[in-house]
Amino acid sequence: MSREPETPGAPHLEPLSILWRVVAAPQTLMVLLGLIALALVAGSLIPQVPPQAVADPQAWLANQSGFFSRQSGLVRALGLFELYRSWWFRLLLTLTGLTLFVWTVEAAGLACLAWRLGRGHEAAEGRGTAPSVPGPWFGYAPLVQIPSPLPVEETLIRLRDRLARSRYRWAGLSVPGMVAVRRGGALWAQPAAWAALLVALLGLWIVGTWGWQGGDWQPVPGEVRVVGPRFREKVRLEGFDLHLAEDGRLQDYRSEIAWLEGELVARRAVVRTGQPALFRGIAVRQVGYVPAVTIHGQDAAGQPLLIQAGGTETGTSGTAEIEFPSPEAEPLLYLPAQDLFLVLAFEPLDAEGRPALHLDLLQEGEAERQPLAVLHGRGSVTAGDLRLELEVTYRPILRLDYRPAMGLVVGGLILAVLALAIGQIASPRLVGLLVSAGEGNGSVIQLLVPAVLKEGCWPEGLAARLGEALTDGD
Numbered sequence: 001m002s003r004e005p006e007t008p009g010a011p012h013l014e015p016l017s018i019l020w021r022v023v024a025a026p027q028t029l030m031v032l033l034g035l036i037a038l039a040l041v042a043g044s045l046i047p048q049v050p051p052q053a054v055a056d057p058q059a060w061l062a063n064q065s066g067f068f069s070r071q072s073g074l075v076r077a078l079g080l081f082e083l084y085r086s087w088w089f090r091l092l093l094t095l096t097g098l099t100l101f102v103w104t105v106e107a108a109g110l111a112c113l114a115w116r117l118g119r120g121h122e123a124a125e126g127r128g129t130a131p132s133v134p135g136p137w138f139g140y141a142p143l144v145q146i147p148s149p150l151p152v153e154e155t156l157i158r159l160r161d162r163l164a165r166s167r168y169r170w171a172g173l174s175v176p177g178m179v180a181v182r183r184g185g186a187l188w189a190q191p192a193a194w195a196a197l198l199v200a201l202l203g204l205w206i207v208g209t210w211g212w213q214g215g216d217w218q219p220v221p222g223e224v225r226v227v228g229p230r231f232r233e234k235v236r237l238e239g240f241d242l243h244l245a246e247d248g249r250l251q252d253y254r255s256e257i258a259w260l261e262g263e264l265v266a267r268r269a270v271v272r273t274g275q276p277a278l279f280r281g282i283a284v285r286q287v288g289y290v291p292a293v294t295i296h297g298q299d300a301a302g303q304p305l306l307i308q309a310g311g312t313e314t315g316t317s318g319t320a321e322i323e324f325p326s327p328e329a330e331p332l333l334y335l336p337a338q339d340l341f342l343v344l345a346f347e348p349l350d351a352e353g354r355p356a357l358h359l360d361l362l363q364e365g366e367a368e369r370q371p372l373a374v375l376h377g378r379g380s381v382t383a384g385d386l387r388l389e390l391e392v393t394y395r396p397i398l399r400l401d402y403r404p405a406m407g408l409v410v411g412g413l414i415l416a417v418l419a420l421a422i423g424q425i426a427s428p429r430l431v432g433l434l435v436s437a438g439e440g441n442g443s444v445i446q447l448l449v450p451a452v453l454k455e456g457c458w459p460e461g462l463a464a465r466l467g468e469a470l471t472d473g474d
Helices: 015-024 026-045 057-062 072-077 080-085 087-124 152-165 184-210 406-426 458-471
Strands: 143-148 169-172 177-182 212-217 224-226 233-244 250-261 264-271 277-279 282-298 319-323 332-335 340-347 356-362 370-375 379-383 386-402 429-437 443-448
Touching: 026 080, 026 087, 026 406, 087 184, 143 458, 152 169, 152 177, 152 429, 152 443, 152 458, 177 184, 184 406, 233 282, 233 386, 250 282, 250 386, 264 277, 264 282, 282 340, 356 386, 370 379, 429 458, 443 458
Parallel strands: none
Antiparallel strands: 143 443, 169 177, 177 429, 212 386, 224 233, 233 250, 250 264, 277 282, 282 319, 282 386, 332 340, 340 356, 356 370, 379 386, 429 443
């Protein structure tokens, strides 16, 4: 047996051909699919800038809450708050589109070849028409020549016998030769993966066209929010509870909501972190909680204090209602009669695992704060001749979003990965054997392997076994 890697007529592996093979490799597509899946997960966890805030995203980002707002340096640098409009996500989609184009060509060729092989098996059994010689999917295949001392017809018989013992099926060709396949059903894995990817891309297009994500919502029990202009549903907060252990440690927190259609309750649900409530494709997610503080102050004479919170005075009641736009916000209070500034800071979990509210004093000319108290609920604070009564309640931070066709996206990606894995594990074998007359009464077999299926050293091993079958009388 002799091998001639540069036999005339055999295509050369030019740089463009090598690039084509790299793009068409299943590993390339699996890596790109994995990156897209991670991006979709990140897009569902990280709040995205809504369409109404695109003109001024920095103002929207300043009011966000949660872990990513505290670690927003890298998050903002990568554009994760506008993930679907970021340059790297668009580049990822472009590379995936290029890979899918190559896969379209490869998958069409394999699907056509699998169909032709079926017809070829029927032709071999006298029930169909023999297919023509292998098409362009055999391009860029290594060409191996196997000399045979036997005539063409006897060589074909020997080849069929040896292939049958190696569990290959064969189909006759319109020229002296055959196409042999082992685990031919796995040839449909790549076309199936391509079809599943098309389904996933369709789902992505639907999500990008009709999907949306609302901003943070901090309702009080009984507050109702309309879902959107195209929907008739409303969401009402029924209640919010912090579940504390006997020692005060926070164990869990949850919101009870009701979906309304008109004034009727269509469904009730419980929302926890990582456990959204779904209704007709609309999701309500709980992303955190914030305190709502009521402060009542008196001076040494028992008179109500004037308190300015956010530029608003309390009047003669001496009571101020303080709302936190986010867990990281630090509302500033001003006592004009005493010329004092107070700062409130919220800690969702302190060192003891409890939600804590810090009250600090800012004095003129001093940069550092003077801690006054740490409260875990209702409490009193004394600062000089002043007495402050604080009552702390909590509100959930809810977020509504609508992600239609996410089932198509996730299902399509899962099916594509499964099809690729099946194709890799099953590893179909496909060879073309063209037999022509050689010197004297002998013949020459040209062994062709589709480049898309050439992984490992199995073609060389098969060629060696076929050469032995033709020369040792086996």
